[in-house]
Structure formats: structure tokens, C-alpha cells
Amino acid sequence: MTASLSPTAPLSPTARSTIRRGARRARTDRAELYAVLDAGLICHLGVVLGDAPVVLPTAYGRIDDTLYLHGSTGAGTLRAAATGAPVCVTVTHVDGVVYARSVFHFSMNYRSAVVHGRARIVDDADERLAGLRAVTQHVAPGSWDHARLPNRKELAATAVLALDLDEASVKVRTGPPVDDDEDVAAGGRWAGVVPTRTVFDVPQPCPLLPPDTPAPPHVAAR
Template sequence: MTASSPRPPLFPTPRTTPTRKPQRYTNDREALYDILDSALYCHVGLVLNGSPVVLPTAHGRDGDALYLHGSTGSGNLRAAAAGTDLCVTASLLDGIVYARSLNNHSMNYRSAVVHGRAVPVTDEERKTHALRVLSEHLAPGSWNYARVPDRKELAATQVLALDLAEASVKTRTGGPSLDVADRDAHTTWAGVLPMRTVFGAPVPADYVPEGITVPEHVSARASGPATGRTVRPPS
């Protein structure tokens, strides 16, 4: 398959087959990519020491590899590296849906769920590449501006790659539904309150001397939509 060829659709599995509202699910792989690339972080769930644990985690995507990282001292990452099943979720809230009945209140959203077992990234070149993907997803432009990780920092960092082979995408768009019982409630407002998250003005660290300006890759994001976008490193 060439780089310009369409990606194959997501293949349903027992863990990704919808049980409710199947019309909100899609097997469009590009929709999965869009959600993962737009969400600035994800949540990683696993069973650790017999108890479920769900933690917010930075991520970055390169093709069908989802990269996760953290300290080598992290118990949940060590368990993930050892082959524990993971459930990774990313969600974007686009609006609150107000209906004439509370039962029909809802949300407009985009969500992705990925199942699988992560593989540790140990090769130094690929590990550096993965950390660059992660960095450029959360803070585009930083890799070529700030100091890159040295060998000691690389050794202290656990990097995992999760294949996007088993995933599901669910979305809701549009306005509220209307039950027959509520059609005559003409004084009750209904509609959608759109929602978006934005960045504020950059705040310099207290150790930064006066005269050092905010770099373009930071100032360009100020007051703009707070959505991530994976920036592919040059080959």
C-alpha cells in the first residue's frame, strides 16, 4: 500500500463492537487518527495489582503506532511493558446538548478507544524518534528549540508503542432530540452550547531573564484552539 492509498477501515472485534447506539460508531481509520491527533492527552487504563488504574498520559501518533512514555520507575508503565492489556481512550467534548427533557440532554463529542498490548521501545534511535513525536504533538516546535534528552534521561524514560489494530470510534453531532411529550413545551429552550478549549497568554518562568522573548512556536498557539496536532519529523 502506497503512502497515498486509503487506509483500511477498522476491523471490528468483540471488544470494539458497539452494544448501544451503533449509528454513532464508525470504522473510519482516518477518524481515529483525527481524534488522537487532536486530543492533547489520553487516559491509559490497566489492571495493576488486582485493581483497575486509569491515568492521564501524554501521547503521540506516528502512522499506526501510538507512543506513550513516562518514568522507568512507574509501576503502571512497567506492567504495560510486561504485556498487560491496555485500554487507551481519548475524548474531545464539542458541546453540551440541551433538550426540552432532562432525559434527552446529551453531549456532542468525539471519542476513540484503543485496546492492545504495548511493546517497549528500546532501540535508541527509535526511542528518540518516539520522544520527538510525543514532544511535537503536545508542544510543536519544541524539539528544535529546547535541549533534547541526553543518554541519562533516555535511560530513565520508558517508551511504549501501542499498535492501532484494535480500536473503535464513537461520535455525536447535531441538536437535541424531541419526544412527543415535549412538542408542546413552547416556552422551554433547547439547543446546543458549543464548547472549545483555548490557550491563554504565555507566562514565563521566574528564572527567564527580561528580554528573552516568547518563541514563535509558543506565541503562535496563544489564544488559539487547544488541540494537538502530530507534526511529523523530517525523515
């Protein structure tokens, strides 16, 4: 695991993690990278298979400056990522649809983090458990201490990958549309933002639970 950098350390952009389009939307604090990653439920993992990109949704977790991914040892994308080939992990939150007065200026409010690098397969037993814990706690906080932990057979079937967060970019758009002056002056067209957000609904207990089993606090709190 990489030692944690200061949350205010710059993201140390390389050429490909330097945002060129919409550079005013680029964020450069490590704390903002953490915030975007920690607020997500899933990431989109990109690998190259043959000469083609493959992008699949997957769970992840973070410990300091390391992102952990897990999956079946049989999954093609995980296997490809585990060879040390380049990967890209992207986490996106859509915060709103930006309605402009002109079609050209329609946009989205969003927060996105893009991490480039080469993943390493985690072999060390302690780090494997720590990585799996990070993924579980990320997706379902409190669950590592509630659920049965993985046994030897389950661990053998699970690949754990680590990706260092040293090449990453963060982009954030907020606020109202940016329209041309003439369109604002012309009037007659609505403009603004329709905010979007992800909500958690009432937990649905497994039908195999005894009737009226209450959801424990770590579930009910969502």
C-alpha cells in the first residue's frame, strides 16, 4: 500500500492526467479526488483486450492512496488488469442536467475522477483481506463486521487488485448554464439546472429471513 499523501498534495498530473478540455473544471487537490471516489458506488474499469477497449462497471474501495478492485479469478477484464497492463478507472456522479438557452450550451453538472495506471495483483494475505474489507465497507458500510468473512475457498476464488492513485484527474462542473449574451438578452427560453441525485430506498429484507427481522443500524442508516 502506498503511504497516504497529504489531502492537499497536488494530484501530480502527467500528460494524460492533465485536463485539456474545460480546464477551468479541473480540480487539483488530492482531497477532491478522495471525495469523488468515496462518494461513488461503482466505478467503470477500462482495460484493453486485443486492440479494443472494454469498459465494465465494478465495485471498488479505497485505502489512502490505493484503490482496490475485486472480482472472480475467472473474469476476463480482471485477468487482463492483473497482468499489469494499463487500466483506467473512472467514477462519475451526475449532479444535474444543465438546460441552456441554446442547444450548444446544454451540459451536465457532474463530478468525475479518472485514474490511470497499472494494477498489481495483491498476493499478501493481510493486504488481500484489507482490500476486500475496503471494497465491502465502501459498498455497504458496516457490513464487514456484520457478515460472515470469506473462508479459504472463497478467498481462493477472488482476485484482489490494487491501483495506486498517483496518476489521476478530477473534473467538476457546478452551477447554472453559461449562455451567449445575445441568447440571454433575447429572452423567451427557460434555462437552469434540474438537479439529480441518487437516493437509497427502504431496505427490502431477504425473503428467507424470519418475518419482522429489523434491519440493523448499519443498514437502516442509509
